[in-house]
Amino acid sequence: MNKFAYLAATAAALAFTGTAHAGNADGKVQVKLLGTGVLVDGKVTQVKGDAARLVATGAVTNTDINDNVVPTVAIEYFFTPNVSVETICCVTGHHVTVSSGTLSGVVAIDNVQIIPATFTAKYHLPLGAIKPYLGVGPTLFLMINDRPSTAVRGLGVTRTKLSSELGVAVQAGADVAIGNGYSLSLDAKKYWVNTDATFYTATGTALQTRHRLNPWVLSAGIAYRF
Structure with missing residues (x-):
C-alpha cells in the first residue's frame, strides 16, 4: 500500500468508526x-533555452497538460x-502533450506526478447548518x-525535469x-503556480521552457468533525 492510500485508509477509519x-x-x-x-491550464509562457531548435523551427510552440x-x-x-487552517493530501498524475507545432499531439513528458502541498487559512460564515467559507494560503x-x-527519446x-515551485491558492466552499x-x-x-520544463540530451540541455499551470481544483465529498 502506498503512502497516500495508507493515509486515506487511516483517515477513513478515524472518520467513520466513531467508537473512539x-x-x-x-x-x-x-x-x-x-x-x-484537477483541471490544469498548462501553457508555455517563456522559452529559456532552445539548443535543439525545437521552438525555433516550429516543432513545438505550445503544450497542454491533461x-x-x-x-x-x-x-x-x-x-x-x-x-x-486546512491541509490536503493527494497525488495527481498528468502527461504533457505538444498542442501546436509540427509535433502537435505528441506526448512529451510521461506520467509526471504532482503533490500539491497546500495550507490555507479559512474563515467560516456562521449561517447555521450551511457553513460557507473562504480561504487563502x-x-x-x-x-x-x-x-x-518514447517519441521524445527518439529525438x-x-x-x-519539471521544477518544484511555490505558489498561492484561494478557495471557497x-x-x-x-x-x-x-x-x-x-x-x-x-x-x-508555474514550473520549468527542462529536456536533457547526453551532451546537455536541449530545451527549457516556463509553463503556467494555474489549475482549478474542484472537490466534493463527506466530512467528519470531532
Whole structure:
C-alpha cells in the first residue's frame, strides 16, 4: 500500500468508526474524504533555452497538460468556531502533450506526478447548518517521477525535469451539516503556480521552457468533525 492510500485508509477509519470519538459539529478537528477534479491550464509562457531548435523551427510552440480526477484527504483544525487552517493530501498524475507545432499531439513528458502541498487559512460564515467559507494560503507543487516519452527519446532526449515551485491558492466552499458531526462538503480552489520544463540530451540541455499551470481544483465529498 502506498503512502497516500495508507493515509486515506487511516483517515477513513478515524472518520467513520466513531467508537473512539463522538461526532461534534463544534469540534476542533475535521477530516474530509473527497473526490477531486484537477483541471490544469498548462501553457508555455517563456522559452529559456532552445539548443535543439525545437521552438525555433516550429516543432513545438505550445503544450497542454491533461486533467485528472483523484481521491483527496483534507485535515482541518479550528482555532475558533469561525477560523481554521486546512491541509490536503493527494497525488495527481498528468502527461504533457505538444498542442501546436509540427509535433502537435505528441506526448512529451510521461506520467509526471504532482503533490500539491497546500495550507490555507479559512474563515467560516456562521449561517447555521450551511457553513460557507473562504480561504487563502501558500502551496508547494512537488514534481516527481516525470520522464521523457518514447517519441521524445527518439529525438535524443534522455531525461526530463519539471521544477518544484511555490505558489498561492484561494478557495471557497461550504460544509452542509447532516448530523452527528458529519457534513457534505463542496470545495473549489484556484492555484497560481508555474514550473520549468527542462529536456536533457547526453551532451546537455536541449530545451527549457516556463509553463503556467494555474489549475482549478474542484472537490466534493463527506466530512467528519470531532
